[in-house]
Amino acid sequence: MNIKSQKDFFSGLMFMGVGVAFAWGATTYSVGNGARMGPGYFPLMLGVLMAILGAAITFKALVVETVGGDKIGKWAxxxxxxxxxxxxxxxxxxxxxxxxxxxxxxxxxxxxxxxxxxxxxxxxxxxxxxxxxxxxxxxxxxxxxxxxxxxxxxxxxxxxxx
Structure with a gap:
């Protein structure tokens, strides 16, 4: 598989990693449900949304062609x-x-x-x-x-x- 945008690919992986970490950490709290949200509900939903967003960005980086491959620059x-x-x-x-x-x-x-x-x-x-x-x-x-x-x-x- 060919990475067409390095920036999007690695930022998508970062979003997925952080999202999974938040979702996993939220499971140690009482999650509850939509009507009676517990302290783990918001971090769980935020983590799931971040992981989904990261997956979409990573998928786009593998499918959509960019000019010059959007290379990652030097560390700031x-x-x-x-x-x-x-x-x-x-x-x-x-x-x-x-x-x-x-x-x-x-x-x-x-x-x-x-x-x-x-x-x-x-x-x-x-x-x-x-x-x-x-x-x-x-x-x-x-x-x-x-x-x-x-x-x-x-x-x-x-x-x-x-």
């Missing part, structure tokens, strides 16, 4: 590094690291750090645009998670709120 190491770093820093700033007595800095500081670090992955990023984006994300997250959903986690650093 800089964006990969900054996106992973941004997520790690977000988690540490949001919850802290009790093992080394690093305090939680709260949601607002964590969102600003996440946005600024992740935007460094882009070539030619601008401070003003990143600041506006971080502010919109912080305000939106505060409204959604703290005010609307009433989730209990630190919003500001402990040295500010006491």
């Amino acid at each position: 190491w800089k964006p990969l590094f900054f996106i992973i770093l941004a997520n790690l820093v977000f988690g540490v700033l949001l919850a802290g690291l009790p093992i080394i007595k690093f305090p939680a800095f709260g949601m607002i500081v964590a969102i600003y750090a996440l946005t600024f670090i992740a935007s460094m992955a882009e070539t030619g990023w601008k401070f003003k645009n990143t600041f506006i984006l971080a502010t919109v994300l912080a305000v939106g997250s505060y409204l959604a998670f703290v005010l609307a959903l009433k989730l209990q986690f630190p919003v500001w650093p402990a040295f500010i709120t006491g």
Whole structure:
């Protein structure tokens, strides 16, 4: 069998792998049914849909001819590094690291750090645009998670709120 688009083929395999992993992981929870959904229902359905989508993309990559075979390019190491770093820093700033007595800095500081670090992955990023984006994300997250959903986690650093 001839792969006609490498990008689509491997992205389809990735979608199938992640979908199967989610669906399999969801079976450890109570799934329930459509009328009485359990905690495993949504991840199971999401996993099944991702696997089906991946199968469709993989099939298309094997059937539909593309110009030049849609070869996979070189790894983009800089964006990969900054996106992973941004997520790690977000988690540490949001919850802290009790093992080394690093305090939680709260949601607002964590969102600003996440946005600024992740935007460094882009070539030619601008401070003003990143600041506006971080502010919109912080305000939106505060409204959604703290005010609307009433989730209990630190919003500001402990040295500010006491």
